[in-house]
Amino acid sequence: MKQDDQPTRLTNSINQGTPIFNNMTSLVFHPIYSQLNLPKNHRFPIQKYQGIKDRLMAGGANERDFVQPSPISLDALQAVHDSEYVSSFTDGSISDKAIRRLGMPWSEQFVKRTLHAVGGTVLTGQLAIQNGIALNLTGGYHHAFADFGSGFCVFNDIVLCAKQMLKTPGIDRVLTFDCDVHQGDGTALLASNNDAIYTVSLHCEKNFPARKQHSNLDFPLAKGMTDDEYLYTVECALQLAFNTAVPDAVVYDAGVDIHEADDLGYLQVSTQGVYERDKLVFEACKRHGVPVAAVIGGGYQRNIDDLVEVHAQLYRAAGVIA
Ligand SMILES: [Zn+2]
Numbered sequence: 001m002k003q004d005d006q007p008t009r010l011t012n013s014i015n016q017g018t019p020i021f022n023n024m025t026s027l028v029f030h031p032i033y034s035q036l037n038l039p040k041n042h043r044f045p046i047q048k049y050q051g052i053k054d055r056l057m058a059g060g061a062n063e064r065d066f067v068q069p070s071p072i073s074l075d076a077l078q079a080v081h082d083s084e085y086v087s088s089f090t091d092g093s094i095s096d097k098a099i100r101r102l103g104m105p106w107s108e109q110f111v112k113r114t115l116h117a118v119g120g121t122v123l124t125g126q127l128a129i130q131n132g133i134a135l136n137l138t139g140g141y142h143h144a145f146a147d148f149g150s151g152f153c154v155f156n157d158i159v160l161c162a163k164q165m166l167k168t169p170g171i172d173r174v175l176t177f178d179c180d181v182h183q184g185d186g187t188a189l190l191a192s193n194n195d196a197i198y199t200v201s202l203h204c205e206k207n208f209p210a211r212k213q214h215s216n217l218d219f220p221l222a223k224g225m226t227d228d229e230y231l232y233t234v235e236c237a238l239q240l241a242f243n244t245a246v247p248d249a250v251v252y253d254a255g256v257d258i259h260e261a262d263d264l265g266y267l268q269v270s271t272q273g274v275y276e277r278d279k280l281v282f283e284a285c286k287r288h289g290v291p292v293a294a295v296i297g298g299g300y301q302r303n304i305d306d307l308v309e310v311h312a313q314l315y316r317a318a319g320v321i322a
Pocket of ligand 1: 180181257299
């Protein structure tokens with residue numbers, strides 16, 4: 001604990017007196033996010049990323065609001081991942097078993113897409129430091145570990161983003177606040193020996209992954225939880241996390257697989273509940289004067305328009321669209 005830290009310290013040290021939340025919200029997007037051929041009926045809703053971009057444009061966002069990321073370098077990945085794992089995935093020598101665990105077929109396009117998506121989250125962290133808030137239109141690969149990936153997650157963009165943010169003077173501790181319905185197991189383990197990264201996960205207790213890891217704070221939620229109880233838990237978790245971690249920056253996983261219509265989650269949170277959750281997170285960051293980088297996390301409804309509408313709540317809560 002850094003007792004002498006003032007929550008508003010960043011406002012003065014990094015932004016030289018300018019408010020931490022200015023009117024610029026940075027959106028990070030690349031068309032490649034949705035450009036991947038998957039087998040017919042594959043569980044992964046690859047079209048949703050372009051769908052979110054289109055939804056934001058229809059809601060009044062401008063093309064100039066979007067920043068296009070470059071692919072993350074293989075060197076940068078090694079800040080978190082084993083070099084052999086990085087090279088086996090990127091050169092295609094990765095084993096069939098490891099690919100099965102990932103749940104996505106290997107292809108050169110998958111590699112390209114992954115590197116851009118992860119680069120996108122790292123860029124989102126940098127833009128958050130500049131502007132107070134930044135949102136990637138993908139990301140949240142919290143089931144990725146040092147030497148293997150699982151559950152559609154290859155490289156852990158959340159930890160990579162946090163580590164990159166920590167290179168900024170004045171940022172000594174990053175809070176990863178993970179509200180995806182699945183536990184942020186990879187994030188928890190990757191950060192377990194790193195006091196500069198404080199991990200919090202709110203997730204359905206009886207859901208993937210079967211074997212949970214230990215975050216700094218875990219909130220295992222009962223199946224079937226509805227808005228009131230869920231939002232109360234989010235509020236308590238935020239208060240506890242900010243008081244305990246005293247973070248200088250936040251990486252927020254805004255997974256919407258908590259939604260009542262989701263195919264892979266077992267919670268019963270409404271679309272309005274998702275909006276209110278995201279609002280609680282942004283308001284807490286604003287109150288404490290810390291920048292927040294958000295990723296969209298999981299969301300698995302077969303109807304892409306319905307799914308996009310739930311993900312759109314994040315951008316409503318951030319004030320990007322009405
Ligand atoms: Zn999930």
